Amino acid sequence: MTGLIVARSINNVIGRKGFIPWKIEGEQKQFKELTTGNVVIMGRKTYEEIGHPLPGRKTIVISKTRSFEGENLSTASSVKDAITLAAKLYGDLNIFFAGGYEVYKEVLPFVDVMYITEVKLVIEDGDVFFPDFNVNNFEIKTGETSGDKIKYTRMIYTRRKK
Numbered sequence: 724m725t726g727l728i729v730a731r732s733i734n735n736v737i738g739r740k741g742f743i744p745w746k747i748e749g750e751q752k753q754f755k756e757l758t759t760g761n762v763v764i765m766g767r768k769t770y771e772e773i774g775h776p777l778p779g780r781k782t783i784v785i786s787k788t789r790s791f792e793g794e795n796l797s798t799a800s801s802v803k804d805a806i807t808l809a810a811k812l813y814g815d816l817n818i819f820f821a822g823g824y825e826v827y828k829e830v831l832p833f834v835d836v837m838y839i840t841e842v843k844l845v846i847e848d849g850d851v852f853f854p855d856f857n858v859n860n861f862e863i864k865t866g867e868t869s870g871d872k873i874k875y876t877r878m879i880y881t882r883r884k885k
Contacts (some may be wrong), residue, residue, distance in 0.1 A: 725806075727820040728829055729853055730840035730875070736849030738823065744846045747873050754821075755781055757838060762809045763818040764798060764802070767791075769822040781813050784824060802829045828854040837861070837880040844873060 731737050735739050738744065747883075759779040767786035776782045776796040783805045784791045784798050791798045797812065799805035802820075820830045832853055840846060856881070866877030 724817045724836065725820070726757075726832050726836040726838060727815065727827060728757060729822065729827065730836040730842055731853045732755050732842050732844045732846045732849065734845050735852045736846035737827075737853050738851030739846060739849045740747070741768065742784050744849060745842055745844060745873060747870055747875060748841065749869060750840060750842070750875055753838060753840065753877060758819050758821070761819060763819050763821050764799075764805045764826070765810065765821040766826045767825045769826075780814065781809070783808055794823070804828060824851050824854065831856050835882050837878075839878045839880060841876045841878055843870070843875060844871065 729737060730743070732744070732746075736744060758777065762783065763777055764783045764785065767784055767789060770782070770784040770791065771788075775789040776793055777802075781795050783799070784796070784839060785800070785805050786798055787800050787801060789798070789847045799808050806818065809816070820826055820834065861880035861882055864881070866879060867877040868874055
């Protein structure tokens with residue numbers, strides 16, 4: 724299974740000045756639950772924002788300019804190379820793409836499922852947005868709504884069979 728996981732604002736913002744523009748208690752719980760024990764593929768900037776390999780996961784960083792190596796940490800030069808490396812090193816584990824924009828844009832045409840957390844905020848000065856996609860290609864399931872000060876809703880977009 725290949726999936727992507729993202730949180731976006733009402734106006735589709737996923738980043739501002741190199742960071743996620745909100746801190747919401749419990750919002751990243753789903754990310755940990757879905758990705759633990761699996762493969763997470765992300766771009767260099769996303770990895771550098773996190774700053775370390777993700778515990779309990781196999782992390783592949785896509786970068787043409789830097790190399791990241793360590794326990795459960797590898798580097799690939801493209802999305803295609805990252806998928807090939809994941810299959811070679813980790814076999815049948817699920818693959819989750821975790822950003823940023825360029826990675827999401829490239830994988831949107833073929834991911835099986837998208838876990839999108841809709842954050843109930845409008846970010847006026849956002850500078851990174853989730854790419855547009857055709858919602859008609861997906862079955863949409865609305866999940867839980869949570870959050871104390873800032874609400875968010877979990878959405879699951881499963882690709883329709885052709």
